Amino acid sequence: MTLRRPSLYLIVTAAVLALAVALRILDPSPVARLRLSIFDTYLNLKPREADPAFPVRIVDIDEASLEKVGQWPWPRSELARIVERLAESGARTVAIDLILAEPDRLSPEALAREARIRSELAPIVAELSALPSNDTLLARAMARLPVVLGLAGDASGRREPSPPKARFAIAGDDPRLFVPHFRGAIEPLPVLAGASAGNGAVNWLPAADQIVRQVPLLVAVEDTLVPTLSLEALRTGMGETTAFVRASGGSGVRAFGRETGIETVRVGETVLPTASDGQLWLNFAPHDPRRSISAYRILDGAFEPKDFAGRHILIGASATGLLDLRATPLAASVPGVEVHAQAIEQMLSGAHLVRPAFATGAEVLFLAAVGALVAGLIRRAGPLVAAAIGIAAIVAVAAGSWLAFANAGLLFDPVYPSLAVLAVYLSGSLLSFVRTETDRIRIKRAFGHYLAAPLVEELAADPSRLKLGGETRDVTLLFADVRGFSGLSEGMDAETLIRFVNRIFTPLSETILGHRGTIDKFMGDAVMAFWNAPIPDPAHASNACRAALAMQAEMDRLNREDAAAKAAAGAPHRPVRIGIGLNTGPCCVGNVGSPQRFDYSVLGDAVNVASRIEGTTKIYGVPIVAGERTVREAPAFAFLEIDTAARLRGKERLERLFALLGNETTAASPLFAQLSGHYASLRAALAIGDAAAVSTEQDTCRTLARALTTLPLDGLFTSEPSLIGETDRPRD
Numbered sequence: 001m002t003l004r005r006p007s008l009y010l011i012v013t014a015a016v017l018a019l020a021v022a023l024r025i026l027d028p029s030p031v032a033r034l035r036l037s038i039f040d041t042y043l044n045l046k047p048r049e050a051d052p053a054f055p056v057r058i059v060d061i062d063e064a065s066l067e068k069v070g071q072w073p074w075p076r077s078e079l080a081r082i083v084e085r086l087a088e089s090g091a092r093t094v095a096i097d098l099i100l101a102e103p104d105r106l107s108p109e110a111l112a113r114e115a116r117i118r119s120e121l122a123p124i125v126a127e128l129s130a131l132p133s134n135d136t137l138l139a140r141a142m143a144r145l146p147v148v149l150g151l152a153g154d155a156s157g158r159r160e161p162s163p164p165k166a167r168f169a170i171a172g173d174d175p176r177l178f179v180p181h182f183r184g185a186i187e188p189l190p191v192l193a194g195a196s197a198g199n200g201a202v203n204w205l206p207a208a209d210q211i212v213r214q215v216p217l218l219v220a221v222e223d224t225l226v227p228t229l230s231l232e233a234l235r236t237g238m239g240e241t242t243a244f245v246r247a248s249g250g251s252g253v254r255a256f257g258r259e260t261g262i263e264t265v266r267v268g269e270t271v272l273p274t275a276s277d278g279q280l281w282l283n284f285a286p287h288d289p290r291r292s293i294s295a296y297r298i299l300d301g302a303f304e305p306k307d308f309a310g311r312h313i314l315i316g317a318s319a320t321g322l323l324d325l326r327a328t329p330l331a332a333s334v335p336g337v338e339v340h341a342q343a344i345e346q347m348l349s350g351a352h353l354v355r356p357a358f359a360t361g362a363e364v365l366f367l368a369a370v371g372a373l374v375a376g377l378i379r380r381a382g383p384l385v386a387a388a389i390g391i392a393a394i395v396a397v398a399a400g401s402w403l404a405f406a407n408a409g410l411l412f413d414p415v416y417p418s419l420a421v422l423a424v425y426l427s428g429s430l431l432s433f434v435r436t437e438t439d440r441i442r443i444k445r446a447f448g449h450y451l452a453a454p455l456v457e458e459l460a461a462d463p464s465r466l467k468l469g470g471e472t473r474d475v476t477l478l479f480a481d482v483r484g485f486s487g488l489s490e491g492m493d494a495e496t497l498i499r500f501v502n503r504i505f506t507p508l509s510e511t512i513l514g515h516r517g518t519i520d521k522f523m524g525d526a527v528m529a530f531w532n533a534p535i536p537d538p539a540h541a542s543n544a545c546r547a548a549l550a551m552q553a554e555m556d557r558l559n560r561e562d563a564a565a566k567a568a569a570g571a572p573h574r575p576v577r578i579g580i581g582l583n584t585g586p587c588c589v590g591n592v593g594s595p596q597r598f599d600y601s602v603l604g605d606a607v608n609v610a611s612r613i614e615g616t617t618k619i620y621g622v623p624i625v626a627g628e629r630t631v632r633e634a635p636a637f638a639f640l641e642i643d644t645a646a647r648l649r650g651k652e653r654l655e656r657l658f659a660l661l662g663n664e665t666t667a668a669s670p671l672f673a674q675l676s677g678h679y680a681s682l683r684a685a686l687a688i689g690d691a692a693a694v695s696t697e698q699d700t701c702r703t704l705a706r707a708l709t710t711l712p713l714d715g716l717f718t719s720e721p722s723l724i725g726e727t728d729r730p731r732d
Contacts, residue, residue: 008431009379009428009431009432009435012427012428012431013371013375013424013427013428013431014375016371016423016424016427017367017368017371017372017375017420017424020367020371020420020423020424021364021367021368021420023420024360024363024364024367024416024417024420025360025364029208031416032207032208033207033208033209034413034415034416034419035413035415035416036207036209036211036213037415038401038413038414038415039213039329039353039405039411039413040211040213040329042402042405042406042411043283043284043329043330043353044329044330046405046406047283047284047285047286047330048283048284048285048346048349048351049285049351050285050286050288050291050345051345051348051349054288054290054291054311054345055311055312055344055345055348056291056311056312056313056314056341056342056344056345056348057291057292057293057307057308057311057312057313057314057341058291058292058293058313058314058315058316058335058337058338058341059082059086059292059293059295059298059313059314059315059316060292060293060294060295060316060317060318060335060337061074061295061315061316061317061318061319061322062292062294062295062317062318062319063318063319063320064294064296065294065295065296065319066319066321068296068299068300069295069296069299072317072319072321072322073104073105073106074106075104075106075107075134076100076104076106076107076134076135076137076138077134077137077138078299079096079138079141079315080134080137080138080140080141081141081298081299082295082298082299082315083138083141083142083144083145083147083315084141084144085298085299085301086145086298086308086313087141087144087145088305089303089305089306089307089308089309090305090308090309090310091145091308091309091310091311091312091313092145092146092237092310092311092312092313093145093146093147093148093197093233093236093237093312093313094142094145094146094147094148094313094314094315095147095148095149095150095200095229095230095232095233095312095313095314095315095340096147096148096149096150096314096315096316097150097202097229097314097315097316097317097324097336097337097340098149098150098315098316098317099150099151099152099186099188099202100135100138100149100150100188100189100192101186101187101188101189102189103133103135103189104133104134104135106134107133107134107135108131108132108133108134109131109133135189135191135192136191138192138195139191139192139194139195140195142192142195142196142197143195146197146198146236146237146239147195147196147197147236148196148197148198148199148200148229148232148233148236149188149192149193149196149198149199149200150188150199150200150201150202150229151185151186151187151188151199151200151201151202151226152185152186152201152202152203153180153182153184153185153201153203153219153221153226154182154183154184154185154186155182155183155184156183156184159184159185159186159187160184160185160221160222161184161185161187161221161222161224161226162187162193162199163224164198164199164224164225164226164227165196165197165198165199165232166198166227166231166232166235166241166242166243167241167242167243168225168242168243168244168245169242169243169244169245170244170245170246170247171244171245171246171247172246172247172248172249172263173247173248173249173259173261174247175218175220175225175245175247175262175278176220176223176225177259178247178259178261178262178276178277178278179216179218179219179220179225179262179277179278180203180205180216180219180220180277180278181219181220181221182203182219182220182221182222183221183222184221184222185201185221185226187199197236198227198232198233198235198236199226199232200226200227200228200229200230200231200232200233201216201219201221201226201227201228201229202228202229202336202340203216203219203228204326204336204339205279206326206327210327211327211328211329212282212326212327212328212339213281213282213328213329214275214279214280214281214282215228215230215279215280215282215339215340215343216228216277216278216279216280217230217231217265217272217274217278217279217280218231218245218262218265218278227243229340230280230340230343230344230347231243231265231267231272231347233312233314233340233344234267234270234312234344234347234348235267237312237344238267238268238270240267240268243265243266243267244265244266244267245262245264245265245266245278246262246263246264246265246266247261247262247263248260248261248262248263260276260357261275261276261277261278262274262275262276262277262278263357265278267347270347270348270350272347272352273352273354275355276357280343280346280347280352281352281353281354281355281411282328282339282342282343282346282353283346283351283352283353283409284328284329284330284342285342285345286330287330287331287334287338291338291341292318292338293307295315312344312348314337314340314341314344315337316335316336316337316338316340317335317337318335318337318338324336324337326339351409352409353405353409353410353411354408354409354410354411355410355411356410356411356412359410359411359412359413362412363412363413363416363417364417366393366397366417367416367417367420367421370390370393370394370417370421371420371421371424373389373390373393374386374389374390374421374424374425374428375424375425375428377389377390378425378428378429378432379428379432382432383425383428383429383432386425386428386429387425390421390422390425393421394414394418394421394422397412397414397417397418398414398418400412400414401413401414402414471588471589471590472586472587472588472589473532473533473536473586473587473589474532474540474584474585474586474587475530475531475532475533475540475584475585475586475587475589475602475606476530476531476532476540476541476543476544476582476583476584476630476633477528477529477530477544477582477583477584477585477587477602477606477607477610478512478517478528478529478530478531478544478547478548478580478581478582478610479526479527479528479580479581479610479611479613479614480508480526480527480529480548480551480578480579480580480581480614481525481526481578481579481614481615482504482525482526482576482577482578483576483577483578483579483618484577485524485525488500488574488576501525503558504555504558504576504578505522505527507554507557507558508527508551508554508555508578509527511547511550511551511554512527512529512547512551514547514550515543515544515546515547515550516531516535516537516540516543517529517530517531517543517544517547518530518531518533518534518600520601520602521601526614528607528611529544529547530587530589530602531543531544533587533589533602534589534600540584540633541582541584541629541630541633541634542633542634542636542637544582544584544630544634545582545626545630545634545637545660545663546663548580548582548624548660549624549660549662549663551578551580552578552580552623552624552711553710555576555577555578556710558576559573559575559576562575562576563575577623577712578623579614579615579617579618579623579624579625580614580617580623580624580625581610581611581612581613581614581615581616581617581624581625581626582610582613582624582625582626582627582630582660583606583609583610583613583626583627583629583630584606584627584629584630584632584633585604585605585606585609585627585629586604586606587602587603587604587606587607588602588603588604589601589602589603608650608651609627609648609651609655610627612648612649612650612651613625613626613627613648613655613657615648615649616643616646616648616657620642620643620657620659620715620716621712621713621714621715621716621718622642622659622711622712622713622715622716623711623712623713624659624660624711625642625657625658625659625660626639626657626658626659626660627655627656627657627658628655628656628657628658630658631658636664636667637660637662637663637664637666637667638660638661638662638663638666638667638672639658639659639660639661639667640658640659640661640675640676640679640716641656641657641658642657642658642659642716643655643656643657644656659713659716661675661705661708661709661711661713662708662709662711666708666709669708671704671707671708672708674704675701675704675705675708678697678700678701678704679697679701679717681693681697682694682697682698682701682717685697697717698717698718701716701717702714702717705717
């Protein structure tokens with residue numbers, strides 16, 4: 001068995017589809033940005049609604065605070081005062097979004113060291129040395145409530161991390177395999193770290209466009225698993241000691257032996273769904289100034305303690321000069337501390353965004369299935385149907401993606417799969433267009449010599465009307481032969497003969513083509529044509545009859561022109577006559593020949609009958625003879641029955657034959673009615689042998705025929721019974 005080679009269309013569309021799938025799996029930056037942009041759009045259309053109670057508040061070191069208190073950094077005694085007042089107000093927990101890694105240079109002991117250098121300050125050195133450091137003051141204030149300090153993962157690995165204060169219970173694979181990794185850490189001073197309830201990493205992992213869409217919940221510093229500031233603030237505020245991490249292979253997580261990453265992080269009863277790398281998708285709420293209070297108001301006491309009671313408090317900076325500003329999907333610039341605040345709000349509310357683990361697989365499956373469907377529909381049903389189905393699928397997946405986001409916070413990307421389907425459609429449509437144009441050119445080349453130009457264009461515009469493999473349909477056939485060709489060509493050299501034949505058949509061919517006919521072949525001094533293939537023609541018999549009459553008219557014109565030319569040259573004129581046979585019947589039409597060389601032709605008994613009918617024009621002395629089926633298909637034309645049971649050469653079946661005298665106008669004329677009546681009388685007189693009546697009717701028929709048409713019909717009205725209506729004679 002020979003396997004068929006795949007078509008170019010299949011190869012190209014499959015390659016485009018495979019490339020689209022590969023790009024989605026590899027997920028290069030442009031593809032990822034495209035996906036993230038639609039998630040940003042969704043979030044702008046429907047951001048999270050902030051809790052009006054604001055369970056998380058920000059103590060903001062803003063421009064107003066710098067103006068009131070002084071330039072940054074402030075003495076940590078000021079931070080200690082803020083923490084004390086928050087503790088007095090009943091704050092649940094305080095997270096300081098600052099890296100307090102160096103001793104306070106404004107502490108009394110630091111000032112004492114500076115004073116020793118200047119002798120005039122010697123009296124106050126002892127007094128300064130006796131005072132507690134600002135870091136000690138802050139540590140004492142931190143002892144009054146749970147405080148979380150920030151640390152920074154450091155890629156240079158300058159310091160090994162201290163053991164975290166949070167404990168972790170792990171189900172499944174080791175989370176350190178998946179979370180962001182750092183070689184070292186920049187940690188708070190030991191005096192501060194010792195007094196804190198927890199330490200959390202403040203590192204960001206923005207996307208390539210520097211927009212913060214996720215916040216890590218866990219990072220790895222060397223071999224140590226460390227919580228981030230927002231997770232540690234949640235843990236300490238809830239009074240929990242342990243965070244539970246569930247990863248691939250853990251209870252209820254199907255990984256089928258694959259390390260697919262982290263699924264959830266749980267603190268108490270609060271479950272936080274994460275991406276595989278342990279990051280939390282941030283469901284941002286719009287910025288609200290009620291979430292923040294200027295730090296100077298805490299120092300001045302100009303605040304309501306109840307605004308902080310039972311709440312999670314973050315201390316951070318929004319002042320422009322402190323460079324802690326971040327871009328989010330909702331805003332070009334927000335303080336970094338607000339990102340932490342919104343993350344904690346989201347954890348408390350449970351209004352999460354989730355990118356399901358199966359999302360990528362579902363998107364690839366949609367891409368592959370719809371892309372293959374569209375590619376197949378282009379070939380089978382055409383680009384318009386494929387476009388309709390493709391657009392419907394894209395609209396459905398876009399609507400489904402939006403509804404999943406709006407109702408369940410699920411993140412599915414409808415854009416890249418849709419663009420990939422569009423790419424498949426465009427490539428398939430382009431190939432289909434190229435193939436169609438190729439078919440048009442091929443059809444024009446194949447049928448340009450057989451069909452009139454308008455019919456070739458019609459066929460090229462809709463190649464589906466052409467069944468190249470062959471089919472059976474009713475056709476009307478025309479055979480035309482030059483009478484006395486041997487005598488006419490006698491004495492002509494080859495070039496003269498060719499010019500003679502071309503002069504005759506050029507206008508005859510144009511006449512056939514002009515009446516929607518298809519030229520099958522030229523056979524010396526004869527031409528064969530047919531109607532109703534390859535272009536369907538419901539009026540094929542009528543068009544063939546019109547063509548036959550027009551061909552006889554062309555021959556009259558050619559004879560007149562030749563007679564005038566010969567008279568001017570003083571040469572004798574020999575008129576050229578043609579006989580035409582018409583027949584209608586079922587035939588097989590299609591390509592006939594071999595794969596290397598073929599012709600579009602017709603085969604069938606009706607072809608042979610038409611050829612034999614053309615031969616009877618010599619016997620009956622009429623220029624056009626048609627078979628019975630043609631007469632039935634074109635009843636409006638002027639026909640006279642010339643034989644009721646003719647036996648054609650090589651055929652056993654008897655045929656009724658008719659002479660074609662004219663078109664519908666001729667058939668409707670009074671002269672044709674008179675001719676038909678007298679012709680019937682002539683046949684009746686011949687049948688009974690009434691010689692006087694025969695002679696009278698012959699003269700009358702000839703007179704009426706000459707008045708009716710220019711066709712030479714005198715031979716039709718012969719007095720020989722053997723040539724009118726008789727069947728007991730050979731036709732060979």
